[in-house]
Amino acid sequence: MDYFPDAFWQTLGLTVRLAATTTIILLVVGIPLGWYLASARHRLKPVFEALVSMPLVLPPTVLGFYLLLAFSAESSFGSWLNSTFNIQLVFTFSGLVVGSIIYSLPFMVQPIQSGFESLPAHLAEASYTLGKSRWTTLTRILLPNIRASVLSGLVLSFAHTIGEFGVVLMIGGNIPGKTRVASIAIYDEVEGLNYGLAGEYAGVLVIFSFLILLVIYSVNARKPRLL
Amino acid sequence: MRIPIILFLAMLLASCQSDSGPAAGGPNTLVVATAANVQFAMADMEKAFEARTDFEIDAVVSSTGKLTAQIRQGAPYDLLIAANRKYPESLIASGDARGPVQTYALGSLVLWTTRDLPVGLGMSLLDELGPGDKIAVANPENAPYGTESIRALRARGQFDRLQSQLIYGESIAQTNQYIVSGAAAVGFTAKSVVLSPNVEGNGQWITVPENLYEPIKQGVVATNYGMENHPEAVQAFLEFLFSAEGQTIFRDYGYTVPIGD
Numbered sequence: 245m246d247y248f249p250d251a252f253w254q255t256l257g258l259t260v261r262l263a264a265t266t267t268i269i270l271l272v273v274g275i276p277l278g279w280y281l282a283s284a285r286h287r288l289k290p291v292f293e294a295l296v297s298m299p300l301v302l303p304p305t306v307l308g309f310y311l312l313l314a315f316s317a318e319s320s321f322g323s324w325l326n327s328t329f330n331i332q333l334v335f336t337f338s339g340l341v342v343g344s345i346i347y348s349l350p351f352m353v354q355p356i357q358s359g360f361e362s363l364p365a366h367l368a369e370a371s372y373t374l375g376k377s378r379w380t381t382l383t384r385i386l387l388p389n390i391r392a393s394v395l396s397g398l399v400l401s402f403a404h405t406i407g408e409f410g411v412v413l414m415i416g417g418n419i420p421g422k423t424r425v426a427s428i429a430i431y432d433e434v435e436g437l438n439y440g441l442a443g444e445y446a447g448v449l450v451i452f453s454f455l456i457l458l459v460i461y462s463v464n465a466r467k468p469r470l471l
Numbered sequence: 472m473r474i475p476i477i478l479f480l481a482m483l484l485a486s487c488q489s490d491s492g493p494a495a496g497g498p499n500t501l502v503v504a505t506a507a508n509v510q511f512a513m514a515d516m517e518k519a520f521e522a523r524t525d526f527e528i529d530a531v532v533s534s535t536g537k538l539t540a541q542i543r544q545g546a547p548y549d550l551l552i553a554a555n556r557k558y559p560e561s562l563i564a565s566g567d568a569r570g571p572v573q574t575y576a577l578g579s580l581v582l583w584t585t586r587d588l589p590v591g592l593g594m595s596l597l598d599e600l601g602p603g604d605k606i607a608v609a610n611p612e613n614a615p616y617g618t619e620s621i622r623a624l625r626a627r628g629q630f631d632r633l634q635s636q637l638i639y640g641e642s643i644a645q646t647n648q649y650i651v652s653g654a655a656a657v658g659f660t661a662k663s664v665v666l667s668p669n670v671e672g673n674g675q676w677i678t679v680p681e682n683l684y685e686p687i688k689q690g691v692v693a694t695n696y697g698m699e700n701h702p703e704a705v706q707a708f709l710e711f712l713f714s715a716e717g718q719t720i721f722r723d724y725g726y727t728v729p730i731g732d
Contacts, residue, residue, distance in 0.1 A: 264486040435644035437669040
């Protein structure tokens with residue numbers, strides 16, 4: 245047997261796949277949402293902002309608990325998903341993706357929103373005056389000016405999903421190759437008194453977290469006000 | 472600045488599509504929900520079974536109570552190897568598993584410490600502890616070994632006096648953490664734990680007299696999921712559990728093996 249068992253790479257691969265899938269979906273969701281929140285003058289805006297930021301303060305087990313109830317085959321939502329689309333969200337990888345999207349939502353939306361807010365209003369107005377559409381304004385004018393914020397949202401969402409524990413524990417079920425991500429595997433190996441393997445997972449995550457932050461701060465050094 | 476984002480996105484996309492190693496949950500893979508106290512014996516059981524058959528085993532380890540709750544919620548576990556008979560029987564009652572529940576092993580309790588305590592005293596060792604010394608027990612609510620530990624303390628009339636010194640692990644596995652780390656001076660755990668290669672020679676242990684608690688009959692049951700998706704593998708594994716080879720593994724880990732049930 246190799247020094248690292250197959251299960252070690254399988255778990256790390258799964259963890260990266262979960263974080264990558266979540267981050268890409270969050271990017272697609274986060275740009276319009278962040279843009280909307282930055283430009284909205286609506287009376288209900290604080291409500292939306294509070295909802296987006298909820299996962300920051302809620303214990304992940306609370307989120308996991310509600311997701312478990314919602315996704316369960318016994319709930320009306322869960323059974324509807326199952327019978328209509330043949331999708332099962334509890335104890336599956338897709339379920340983890342949905343949970344992670346909610347869990348990491350503020351880490352994508354908040355940097356993007358503050359990026360948009362930091363842009364002077366006349367930037368967009370000038371573009372509209374020159375007859376550019378909202379789409380062109382967004383993709384050619386606004387987004388290129390908040391690249392650092394977008395990068396920050398990407399990196400933070402990715403890293404936060406890698407470190408996810410409570411939600412996965414509640415709705416994942418710890419199945420090797422499907423829902424056992426690195427943070428769960430550490431817990432599992434410690435429970436099984438395999439301190440060696442737990443230490444290796446933990447070491448990988450420590451190095452990874454350091455590298456992620458190193459990227460952010462290096463980019464920061466070139467262009468301030470990223471974090 | 473444009474390069475890092477595009478690079479990062481490309482990396483993300485690539486890793487989204489990448490397959491995470493060997494295929495899991497194939498038709499030949501059994502997912503076995505395993506009570507925490509059995510995990511060490513299961514590791515040997517897995518190796519022996521995989522060597523003999525074409526099936527593979529993935530063990531999911533937790534407390535019996537949690538595994539049962541997950542199966543009720545539709546977790547794709549083929550079998551439940553429990554720490555008692557009550558939980559697998561409840562799965563049959565709720566229609567999530569198909570009987571019968573079979574007793575595959577009887578578990579024993581031990582007192583385990585990593586400190587330099589006079590374990591020769593047996594249960595009286597607990598009377599020698601200082602008031603600040605903690606005694607680790609698995610949660611009696613959802614861990615059968617915890618229930619029986621409390622029963623043994625009561626049978627010896629030690630419970631009322633020692634109650635304030637008890638700390639509760641959420642499963643036998645967390646109880647082991649408390650003991651191994653020295654957070655608890657001593658604790659109750661399964662004999663299968665102290666006999667596992669992971670902790671051999673770590674601290675000292677002594678068996679709890681068997682007349683102080685009810686025998687811990689550990690039951691196994693096939694879930695509906697297992698019977699529908701992997702009937703052959705489930706059958707093969709159940710046969711293996713009760714074969715001479717399987718029962719020898721349980722005996723090596725300190726279990727008493729059943730003489731019919």
